[in-house]
Amino acid sequence: MRYTFRLRPGRQAQAALLAEWGSCRWLWNEAVHQQQAGRRPTVCRLSKLLTGARADNVWLRDGSQVAQQQTLRTYMTALGASFKVEGRGRPKPKKSKTAPPSLEYTTRGFRIKDGRLCLPGKIVVPVVWSRELPSEPTSVRVYRDNLGHWYVSFVVRRERTDVPEADLPGIGVDWGVKTTATTSDPAFDLPHLGHRKRCAAERAKAQRKMARRHRPKGQAPSKGYLSAKRQAARIEKRAARQNTHDARAWAKRVVDHHALIAVEDFKPKFLAKSRMARKAADAAIGACKRNLIYLGVRAGRKVVLVPPAYTTMTCSECGTRTKERLGLGIRIFECAACGYTADRDRNAARTILATAERDRASADDIRHQIASFRDRGSVRSELGIPAQQGGSSMAPAVGRR
DSSP states (O other), X not given: OEEEEEEOOOHHHHHHHHHHHHHHHHHHHHHHHHXXXXXXXXXXXXXXXXXXXHHHOHHHHTSOHHHHXXXXXXXXXXXXXXXXXXXXXXXXXXXXXTSOOEEEEEGGGOEEETTEEEETTTEEEEEEOSSOOSSOOSEEEEEEOTTSOEEEEEEOOOOOOOOOOOSEEEEEEEEOSSSSEEEXXXXXXXXXXXXXXXXXXHHHHHHHXXXXXXXXXXXXXXXXXXXXXXXXXXXXXXXXXXXXHHHHHHHHHHHHHEEEEEEEOOOGGGGGGSTTHHHHHHHTHHHXXXXXXXXXXXXXXXXXXXXXXXXXTBOTTTOOBOSSOOOTTOOEEEOTTTOOEEEHHHHHHHHHHHHHHTTGGGSGGGHHHHHHHHOTTHHHHHHTOOOOSTTOTTSOOSSOO
């Protein structure tokens, strides 16, 4: 598990962290350059790269070797995931103005003394402890967000808690915009909460301040512009945190009561290029789907990703598929074969559940999803799930027969 806390670095500690990040970012960009030049990086090549770079550059030797090694290991993980996960891009160079600082240390690169985090280079940073660590941390990640706040994330071991038995057999989840999640059971629907819409006026006011205080290209931004920019980012992040909190609470409620969770494998990325981009971002479908899969896998539930093709056109009662597509203006589904009538999204959710119950969802349609879940390194790291130790049989069957 990851336990995240707020850091309060002083000026000297913050300058030292940024200098450390500069050396790690240089190594990352050098590895990307080698990959773009046609030399595919390997563990041996990256080790030689680090050894030669530290021998030729004094400023690299001043930095922590542990953080630099972890940066190259992270690059290898990202490069391997780009080959295994379909549609994932290769690692790109990190620019100093856009890439957020992020440093990783193993057990021999940090220690906790008197409630403070001690890093190489005599960097001592106070930690805002909101809870106790359940065990000694095995690694740590120090990073900064877009508001300039520093955080530390400890990787610790926690005793596994027994999940109560599910009192309901299964549920199907269909994603939408008007209603974020429509399920086969109306009691577990997630309505459109609209946190970003409520913050729109306040965010627009801050953005107008940014526009008025913007200087021509080539001139340094003013303090007023940076202040308005931070204010707009703070408003946006508050709405994002509200969406994440509500998605996590809803996902936990669904996972606690259902043994089978059939999720529409909907990718809302294309909606960002449509006229529904603002409302789709406010619906936070990605956060809901990510938390539902994460909590379902952790609890040992059977989570099945069902392809969204033809779920709206198929009757959940008799399985008959309509001959023509249903327009977005048609909100009621009517089956010409059996006469079944229901809400369009409700019928799709029941069709998704019926598909998962018939085990048709583990066929060729989502074979790539099954393969990605069997790969412990890439998808589990994205979801924040620790890898299984010793080949334990406690791993849930995700989309399997």
